[in-house]
Amino acid sequence: MDWWCSATRKTWTWTPKPYVGAWVIVGALVGLAIWWLAKGRHKSDDVADAGSSTGRTVALVFGALLLWAVLDWPLAALGAGYLATAQMARQIIMVMLIAPLLLFAIPASLAVRVVGTGRGLSVLRLVARPIFAVPVAAFILLVFNTPVMVDPLLKTPYGAFAMDFAWLLAGFTLWMPVQCPHPAVRRLEGPAAMVYLIGQSIVPILPGFFMTWSDFPIYSTYEFAPRVFAGFDALTDQNAAAATLQVGGMFLLWAQIAYRFLKWGHDQMEDFRPARQTIAETQPPAS
Amino acid sequence: MADPRTPWSRRRFLGSAGTGAAVLVLGACGLNRGASVDRAGQPESGSFGGTEVDPPFDKPDRTFIDHNGQPFNLRADTKDRLAILFFGYTNCPDVCPVYLNQMSSAIKAIGTGPGSRPMVLFVGVDTARDTPEVLKGYLSDFGELFIGLSADDETIAAALDDLTLPQVILREPDENGDYYVDHAAYAVAFSPDNLGHRIYSTGTVRQQDWVEDLPRLDQGKFV
Numbered sequence: 001m002d003w004w005c006s007a008t009r010k011t012w013t014w015t016p017k018p019y020v021g022a023w024v025i026v027g028a029l030v031g032l033a034i035w036w037l038a039k040g041r042h043k044s045d046d047v048a049d050a051g052s053s054t055g056r057t058v059a060l061v062f063g064a065l066l067l068w069a070v071l072d073w074p075l076a077a078l079g080a081g082y083l084a085t086a087q088m089a090r091q092i093i094m095v096m097l098i099a100p101l102l103l104f105a106i107p108a109s110l111a112v113r114v115v116g117t118g119r120g121l122s123v124l125r126l127v128a129r130p131i132f133a134v135p136v137a138a139f140i141l142l143v144f145n146t147p148v149m150v151d152p153l154l155k156t157p158y159g160a161f162a163m164d165f166a167w168l169l170a171g172f173t174l175w176m177p178v179q180c181p182h183p184a185v186r187r188l189e190g191p192a193a194m195v196y197l198i199g200q201s202i203v204p205i206l207p208g209f210f211m212t213w214s215d216f217p218i219y220s221t222y223e224f225a226p227r228v229f230a231g232f233d234a235l236t237d238q239n240a241a242a243a244t245l246q247v248g249g250m251f252l253l254w255a256q257i258a259y260r261f262l263k264w265g266h267d268q269m270e271d272f273r274p275a276r277q278t279i280a281e282t283q284p285p286a287s
Numbered sequence: 288m289a290d291p292r293t294p295w296s297r298r299r300f301l302g303s304a305g306t307g308a309a310v311l312v313l314g315a316c317g318l319n320r321g322a323s324v325d326r327a328g329q330p331e332s333g334s335f336g337g338t339e340v341d342p343p344f345d346k347p348d349r350t351f352i353d354h355n356g357q358p359f360n361l362r363a364d365t366k367d368r369l370a371i372l373f374f375g376y377t378n379c380p381d382v383c384p385v386y387l388n389q390m391s392s393a394i395k396a397i398g399t400g401p402g403s404r405p406m407v408l409f410v411g412v413d414t415a416r417d418t419p420e421v422l423k424g425y426l427s428d429f430g431e432l433f434i435g436l437s438a439d440d441e442t443i444a445a446a447l448d449d450l451t452l453p454q455v456i457l458r459e460p461d462e463n464g465d466y467y468v469d470h471a472a473y474a475v476a477f478s479p480d481n482l483g484h485r486i487y488s489t490g491t492v493r494q495q496d497w498v499e500d501l502p503r504l505d506q507g508k509f510v
Binding site: 010216 | 384392498
């Protein structure tokens with residue numbers, strides 16, 4: 001039993017092969033949540049939370065399930081050693097789903113407890129600024145998608161772990177400006193958040209660019225990998241990976257933009273409801 | 288006096304990030320060396336893939352049975368043609384299908400001109416299972432340029448000896464009767480001068496290398 005996935009060049013089999021590291025990480029996440037609930041911290045009124053407790057619980061459950069899905073067999077094994085498409089699907093899920101879900105799931109009181117109000121808060125404020133978040137996240141994603149990094153890293157579980165860690169780090173950085181859980185950090189909201197997310201949509205395009213336009217398989221890992229599906233050769237896989245990264249990333253991003261737009265529209269309506277009622281009550285009925 | 292650090296540091300940060308991203312993108316594009324290859328067979332000068340064999344191999348004067356059941360003399364039937372010789376087996380789970388896929392994709396990428404019509408010879412070393420019929424079915428997905436060759440164990444062993452390649456080892460069968468075969472993971476490229484000037488390790492040679500090398504080998508260049 002391996003602790004993390006890596007490229008082995010062994011023939012692919014559908015025999016389940018769990019990874020210890022994935023179970024430990026997801027177990028630690030769930031354990032932290034249970035400890036938090038058992039201690040009754042979620043009932044603390046010291047710090048006001050954004051969003052409901054139920055919403056955060058749902059986000060945590062989905063975030064943990066997705067994290068387990070991308071870190072464990074079969075998706076992790078396929079991504080690390082066989083199919084670029086699976087690897088890009090993992091990347092998109094980590095950056096575009098798991099990171100925002102887990103950030104949303106973190107209670108404000110936990111963020112205050114962990115980060116505090118001193119130097120940690122100053123760093124968090126810097127990270128939560130779009131001018132910092134977008135370039136840093138884009139840079140991490142670019143670096144960890146270049147063949148000179150990917151091929152050597154995927155050869156060992158340590159390298160593959162570093163790559164997964166970098167992707168999650170990029171995801172958290174990218175979402176911090178709109179999803180930072182610390183109450184002392186100003187989040188982008190409403191139209192500003194939507195504009196930020198639209199600007200963010202450039203990020204999946206950058207790593208996908210050279211996969212789309214290359215005439216040859218750019219990653220030796222996937223070029224020499226034993227085929228999982230007959231006829232699905234390395235170049236087709238690479239093109240599918242680029243499409244997954246770009247189209248999949250866009251879809252997830254625009255789904256969140258649409259959600260935020262509808263929520264913002266609804267909040268606007270709610271804010272103006274008393275004024276509309278007052279106007280309606282003062283107007284004489286039409287004769 | 289205004290403190291110049293605040294506006295400059297942000298600008299410098301953005302500039303550094305932008306430069307870094309541009310360098311990475313350009314660097315990644317630079318890895319795609321084959322994009323500059325002229326598909327009509329006029330590649331840019333550059334190093335070959337594989338390893339030069341000096342002195343070059345002579346073609347083994349051995350006769351096989353091709354996948355249509357006809358005798359196939361390696362020396363006579365490939366005379367003055369670019370021929371790539373590989374020893375593998377049809378039940379191979381990893382090296383052989385990867386190599387054949389690579390070669391098939393490379394030939395498609397070359398399209399027309401020199402190097403576009405090499406004879407890709409696949410000797411089935413698992414003599415019990417790699418019959419001409421099986422080889423024909425196995426190679427049919429890769430195109431008409433792929434020729435399956437079968438022979439008895441002695442002929443295959445002699446051909447491997449001629450090329451100083453390691454001999455075939457049959458592993459113990461599992462409970463289902465399936466077994467692996469250890470075989471040389473090298474492709475020998477015979478140029479139209481009927482000599483094998485270059486040998487390619489199929490675990491390291493890239494599709495891009497084949498696309499660049501096949502036209503040059505077909506034109507008699509090998510260094």
